[in-house]
Each structure stands twice: as structure tokens, then as C-alpha cells.
Amino acid sequence: MGNPGHPPRFPATGGASRRSPRPLSPxxxxxxxxxxxxxxxxxxxxxxxxxxxxxxxxxxxxxxxxxxxxxxxxxxxxxxxxxxxxxxxxxxxxxxxxxxxxxxxxxxxxxxxxxxxxxxxxxxxxxxxxxxxxxxxxxxxxxxxxxxxxxxxxxxxxxxxxxxxxxxxxxxxxxxxxxxxxxxxxxxxxxxxRVSHVIDRITRESFRVVDRHGVAEAGPPELPAAGGEVVHRGRAGVLRDVHIARLVRVARRHGVVLRLIPRIGDFVVPGTPLLTVHGGAPPPARALRYTVSVGVERTFHQDLGFGLRQLSDIAQRALSPAVNDPTTAVACLDRITQFLAAVAVRPLGALHHRDRRGRVRLVRDLPGWTDLVDLGFAEIRGCATRSPQVTRRLMAALDDLRLLAPEERRTPLERHRTLLIHAVERTVRESADRAFALRPDRQGVGRSAPGDA
Incomplete structure (x- = not known):
């Protein structure tokens, strides 16, 4: 979230106006x-x-x-x-x-x-x-x-x-x-x-999460030596969010830096290591009460990957034999590409939450670029080999992201492109059908090859 006195300057995503994110209570x-x-x-x-x-x-x-x-x-x-x-x-x-x-x-x-x-x-x-x-x-x-x-x-x-x-x-x-x-x-x-409206709502919620997070640090955090760990003592469930402002206050009062070990969206059970304490002894359990929220399902509040998870789920169900709706899968790929293009140049390391004096008090890891790309494409790619509409849109998405992403972030895109080509070659027998299925097309099936009438 950055220092409240010095809000991070970074272009807003999704076309929304940029506001300084605040560590609000969940x-x-x-x-x-x-x-x-x-x-x-x-x-x-x-x-x-x-x-x-x-x-x-x-x-x-x-x-x-x-x-x-x-x-x-x-x-x-x-x-x-x-x-x-x-x-x-x-x-x-x-x-x-x-x-x-x-x-x-x-x-x-x-x-x-x-x-x-x-x-x-x-x-x-x-x-x-x-x-x-x-x-x-x-x-x-x-x-x-x-x-x-x-x-x-x-x-x-x-x-x-x-x-x-x-x-x-x-x-x-x-x-x-x-x-x-x-x-x-x-x-x-x-x-x-209407599926198009649902997909649009999920995408807008995802962009709100990105804007709320602020800009992560590009490199690994420099923290004091670890002085202990805090384990989860509550019920088992999904880590929905953490009370950032309260954790920052606890860390400031005890002169330590807290680092959240699991990511938002992970399933935790009693005894799971929750926080690493750097620079001192762990705060008492009483001070950390009501700082972590565990529930039965994930939420958008602090979960950067939840939107991609839902879009991938909708696309996979659309590609199932019972539904067989590749157009919906293409609509999901459109939004997945939009989201990944928006974060392609953003730092996706650790978020540093600071106190009023600008000192780092809480560190929270975000999903990396490879994690987001795999979440958006891996499962859809596995279900799309028999649908040329989806494979063509997926090829176009990977090609577009390769142009937008920095050089160091192109490796997972190249990997998914190669795996898609191999999967289509194994599944589709006719060479003409393979060439058609692997031709990039942003509409799925809507653009002819250069030179075709």
C-alpha cells in the first residue's frame, strides 16, 4: 500500500480514476x-x-x-x-x-x-x-x-x-x-x-482489487532477522483477508516487522504458520486477535487472483461436453487477456505496508506473473484442444501479451504457446485443421488468413 504520505504513482488499470489506496478494515x-x-x-x-x-x-x-x-x-x-x-x-x-x-x-x-x-x-x-x-x-x-x-x-x-x-x-x-x-x-x-454481464462484473471487481493494492516492490524485501513465527489458532478455512491497519499498529507497538506467510486465498488449518516476525519476539496472541479473517470461500477484497479463478471456471464449464459453448470461453479469454495486459508491466513482488513514519511493518506477497498466467490459461488450454474457436483466440491472446510484456516475463507465455501447439498436434489429425486451429484470431473464428478471399 505504500506510505500514506507518499502514495504510489502508477497508471490506473481498467480506465478507472486513480486514488491512493488505504489500509481499510475488512x-x-x-x-x-x-x-x-x-x-x-x-x-x-x-x-x-x-x-x-x-x-x-x-x-x-x-x-x-x-x-x-x-x-x-x-x-x-x-x-x-x-x-x-x-x-x-x-x-x-x-x-x-x-x-x-x-x-x-x-x-x-x-x-x-x-x-x-x-x-x-x-x-x-x-x-x-x-x-x-x-x-x-x-x-x-x-x-x-x-x-x-x-x-x-x-x-x-x-x-x-x-x-x-x-x-x-x-x-x-x-x-x-x-x-x-x-x-x-x-x-x-x-x-x-447473461454471461457477458457476469464476466464484465468479475473483470471490474478484479481491476478494483489491483487499484486497491497499489504498487508492489520490484525486488525482494530487506527484513531483519526472523525472531519467530505466529501460527493460526482459529478454525480451518480459506484465508479471506487480513486487517492491515491493525497488523501495522501491532508491529509498530512491538517494534517488529510482520510477514504474512500464506497468500490470500490459501486454505489454512489450525497450526499453520501464519506470520513470520522479524526484528524481535512475536507479539502476544491477544494483540493479534481479529487481525486475520478465515471463511468458507475466497473474496475479492485482497485476493488478486480470484477474478482469474472465476473466469477460468466459467470458461472450463463452457467447454465441457454438457454445455459446449466455446463462445463463452472466448469471452472469458478476452477478459483474462485484458487483466493480464493491465498487470504485465506492474511489479508483482511483495506489498510493503508502512506506518505513519514510513517504516515497513507488514509484508504481504502477491501472486507472481507466472502464477497469474498459469491461472488464466493452463486449465483453459487443457480443455480447448478440440475447439478451434478457443485455440485461435488463445493463440492471439498469447501473441498479444508477448508484445506487451517485458522480455523477462515472456517465458511463461512462450511455454503456454508451445504446449498449446503440441496439444493441438496430438489431438487434430488433419494438417489443414491443425493450421486452422493454430491461426491467431481475436474473435476466435472471424478472421481469414492473409491472402484468403
Whole structure:
């Protein structure tokens, strides 16, 4: 992440504006990966909004009673009676509407995960429009119940305490907002079923990870002598992320440098070495509590290779005999090439996280260039030998990256190109078919050889 006082200067990837990355707490990302927080906050907000609106209704009746404007109170009672039927209908229908809509959506989501990858469910869970729609639906239902409970059977303008006119009007506005969000939600869910949109979402998330990481150090870090190790004491699972700011503070207070041994995305079990301590004794276990997050699946927060993992999974499923959709595999190769081209000239060594004085306190390794190239191409190459559309696109991708990558990073690209040629030669019998399958083409099958009509 670099020194906060001296943000790294490096061109932004993916065409996004460059901002200095900050070592934020993973709490925000963890909440985005849950589906309970936003609806719960919406229900609390509905209670507060209902309480405030009903209090305004009470103050309005009190003000009219002080002015002895009983005719106006009677008019409000008549309006409230007209709105009562609408509010009752809203309250009874909203919960049923929620159940039907989200049941259909879950079926659509199951179809999308079966055709692409089960990890597409994560896009649905993290979708802001999905959470916002569900939140407003539940809030509208609860608010309508509060309004119904506020109606009084007393119709005497002189003794009635509250007339829920303002609260009923707010409930109507919530219904209109629910309808607008429903349209947006349906559009978002339908886009989630389109593979091109899913691939684009994964790519944009991947570029956000790159921009958030900042620029790694080009060479190996110079660290003091190792003074011990810290092992993992929690549950077994995937290392999702680490609390960078907290680890930096712990290292500064104890005058040491911490180096994360596993990479983000590795599976760790109790007893796995987690941190190497340089320049002193390991900090106490109490100081390192809540600094490491272990879960059941990987996340985008600090995982540089997770996007390539998902794109590769989608391409492999598309190339399976059950699906047989090479066009989707080509779309994945387009985005894999885009991502690798963006990081081809970036240092991919170790990230140095510094304290306020600019001293390195935490070192975290990133996947290397060879790791990313293998992750993006190795498994797709193994499944693509019988699909000339995919082999042609893969040849074009490797040729393009060879032109963009520095000389020292061309070795893995050359290796994959050679292995692809050998695999096609072993699989395809006819020489003309082999030549066709190995001809670079950025569309897969869309460009003729030079000289062809």
C-alpha cells in the first residue's frame, strides 16, 4: 500500500480514476458479503420512520385542537378512513409479493450458477440493488403494520389523539419507491443471467482489487532477522483477508516487522504458520486477535487472483461436453487477456505496508506473473484442444501479451504457446485443421488468413 504520505504513482488499470489506496478494515467488505445487514438496518429504519411520522400526526392533531379547528380534524379523519383500505391492502400483499419475487429470483440464480459457476451467487449477494430492494420491501411491510396499528376506532374530533394522515402518505411513497426498485431489481436479475454481464462484473471487481493494492516492490524485501513465527489458532478455512491497519499498529507497538506467510486465498488449518516476525519476539496472541479473517470461500477484497479463478471456471464449464459453448470461453479469454495486459508491466513482488513514519511493518506477497498466467490459461488450454474457436483466440491472446510484456516475463507465455501447439498436434489429425486451429484470431473464428478471399 505504500506510505500514506507518499502514495504510489502508477497508471490506473481498467480506465478507472486513480486514488491512493488505504489500509481499510475488512469489515465493510465482510458486510457486503452478507445479506442480513441491509434488511436489518431497513427494519430498524422503518420503526424509527414510523415512530417519527406518527409523532408528527399526533402533534398535528394537538395543534388543531388548540386552535379548536375541529372541522379540520374531522376532515383528516375522513381522509385517513379513505387511506385505511389502501394501507391494509399494502400490508397484506407486500409480504406475499416479497416471497413470490425472491422465489422466482432464486430459481433464476440457480440456473445461472449451473450454467456458469456456483461462485456467481456471490454477485447476487453483493448486489446493492438486490439488497436495497429487499430492504425497502420489508421496510414498507413493517411500516404499513405500524400505520394500521395507529388507527383509532374513535371518530370524535374532540377526543381523538392521533390521525395517521402523514404516516399513511409516507407509506404510499414507500409503495411507489418499492415499485420503482422492483423494476430496477428485475432488470438487474435478468442481467445477472447473461454471461457477458457476469464476466464484465468479475473483470471490474478484479481491476478494483489491483487499484486497491497499489504498487508492489520490484525486488525482494530487506527484513531483519526472523525472531519467530505466529501460527493460526482459529478454525480451518480459506484465508479471506487480513486487517492491515491493525497488523501495522501491532508491529509498530512491538517494534517488529510482520510477514504474512500464506497468500490470500490459501486454505489454512489450525497450526499453520501464519506470520513470520522479524526484528524481535512475536507479539502476544491477544494483540493479534481479529487481525486475520478465515471463511468458507475466497473474496475479492485482497485476493488478486480470484477474478482469474472465476473466469477460468466459467470458461472450463463452457467447454465441457454438457454445455459446449466455446463462445463463452472466448469471452472469458478476452477478459483474462485484458487483466493480464493491465498487470504485465506492474511489479508483482511483495506489498510493503508502512506506518505513519514510513517504516515497513507488514509484508504481504502477491501472486507472481507466472502464477497469474498459469491461472488464466493452463486449465483453459487443457480443455480447448478440440475447439478451434478457443485455440485461435488463445493463440492471439498469447501473441498479444508477448508484445506487451517485458522480455523477462515472456517465458511463461512462450511455454503456454508451445504446449498449446503440441496439444493441438496430438489431438487434430488433419494438417489443414491443425493450421486452422493454430491461426491467431481475436474473435476466435472471424478472421481469414492473409491472402484468403
Amino acid at each position: 469489515l465493510r467488505e465482510h458486510l457486503r458479503d452478507t445479506f442480513w445487514f441491509a434488511p436489518t438496518a431497513g427494519l430498524v429504519g422503518a420503526v424509527l420512520l414510523g415512530t417519527g411520522a406518527l409523532e408528527l400526526d399526533r402533534l398535528l392533531v394537538d395543534a388543531l385542537r388548540e386552535q379548536q379547528a375541529y372541522d379540520d380534524i374531522a376532515s383528516l379523519i375522513a381522509v385517513a378512513d379513505d387511506l385505511k383500505t389502501i394501507i391494509t391492502t399494502v400490508g397484506s400483499a407486500m409480504l406475499t409479493f416479497i416471497g413470490v419475487v425472491f422465489s422466482i429470483s432464486l430459481v433464476a440464480l440457480q440456473m445461472a450458477s449451473g450454467q456458469m459457476t456456483p461462485r456467481v451467487v456471490r454477485l447476487y449477494v453483493r448486489s446493492r440493488i438486490t439488497k436495497c430492494t429487499f430492504t425497502v420491501f420489508l421496510a414498507t411491510f413493517l411500516f404499513s403494520l405500524l400505520v394500521q396499528a395507529a388507527y383509532e376506532s374513535n371518530d370524535d374530533p374532540r377526543t381523538i389523539t392521533t390521525v395517521p394522515v402523514i404516516s399513511a402518505s409516507v407509506c404510499g411513497l414507500l409503495v411507489l419507491l418499492s415499485l420503482a426498485l422492483f423494476v430496477a431489481y428485475v432488470n438487474s436479475t435478468l442481467r445477472l443471467m
